[in-house]
Amino acid sequence: NAGVTQTPKFQVLKTGQSMTLQCAQDMNHNSMYWYRQDPGMGLRLIYYSASEGTTDKGEVPNGYNVSRLNKREFSLRLESAAPSQTSVYFCASSEAGQNNQPQHFGDGTRLSIL
Amino acid sequence: AQSVAQPEDQVNVAEGNPLTVKCTYSVSGNPYLFWYVQYPNRGLQFLLKYITGDNLVKGSYGFEAEFNKSQTSFHLKKPSALVSDSALYFCAVREIYDMRFGAGTRLTVKP
Numbered sequence: 715n716a717g718v719t720q721t722p723k724f725q726v727l728k729t730g731q732s733m734t735l736q737c738a739q740d741m742n743h744n745s746m747y748w749y750r751q752d753p754g755m756g757l758r759l760i761y762y763s764a765s766e767g768t769t770d771k772g773e774v775p776n777g778y779n780v781s782r783l784n785k786r787e788f789s790l791r792l793e794s795a796a797p798s799q800t801s802v803y804f805c806a807s808s809e810a811g812q813n814n815q816p817q818h819f820g821d822g823t824r825l826s827i828l
Numbered sequence: 829a830q831s832v833a834q835p836e837d838q839v840n841v842a843e844g845n846p847l848t849v850k851c852t853y854s855v856s857g858n859p860y861l862f863w864y865v866q867y868p869n870r871g872l873q874f875l876l877k878y879i880t881g882d883n884l885v886k887g888s889y890g891f892e893a894e895f896n897k898s899q900t901s902f903h904l905k906k907p908s909a910l911v912s913d914s915a916l917y918f919c920a921v922r923e924i925y926d927m928r929f930g931a932g933t934r935l936t937v938k939p
Contacts, residue, residue: 718871745925747926747927754932756930756931756932757872757927758929759926806927816874816877817874819864819873822869822871
């Protein structure tokens with residue numbers, strides 16, 4: 715079982731470059747999420763997609779855009795990367811409308827902006 | 829908004845001793861509380877959850893958590909720690925559409 719797959723695993727960018735982080739899940743989940751993890755701050759929600767065709771801002775959306783390509787895939791785009799976006803990015807998925815269900819996480823993309 | 833707090837950045841225990849990782853919560857209404865574990869270079873893995881019912885919740889790898897409504901706490905426990913339990917632990921509370929995480933507690937179990 716692959717679960718949640720994120721690509722790439724590592725990336726180094728220069729300030730001002732753009733890139734897209736890819737995420738795919740094979741659990742038939744309706745909801746998908748993008749988080750960033752910074753030391754001492756836990757995980758903070760960037761964007762989420764409650765169901766296919768919808769996306770909404772989370773706690774820290776500035777500088778990011780997302781696309782829910784289909785039920786399986788949810789991508790995160792940095793249009794003009796900044797050093798403050800150096801972080802580890804996690805994608806997660808869960809069953810929709812079920813507050814008592816856990817989220818399932820990928821292994822992350824480690825992104826450095828120089 | 830819902831929130832959780834993990835008052836300890838670091839917890840150190842000796843192998844074979846009991847361990848406790850603390851979490852307190854602030855919610856309106858009934859809380860949906862979770863514990864996750866993160867090993868190096870990996871994503872978060874679900875350990876256990878509290879929804880309703882018994883205050884002692886059992887989860888994966890021998891972990892359990894005690895829900896205490898009067899103290900608004902949801903502490904993670906294990907009777908006998910293993911070196912392999914060394915990892916980063918996150919408490920979380922479920923919002924309607926997402927999960928709010930604590931800052932994490934690094935558990936180190938020494939042989």
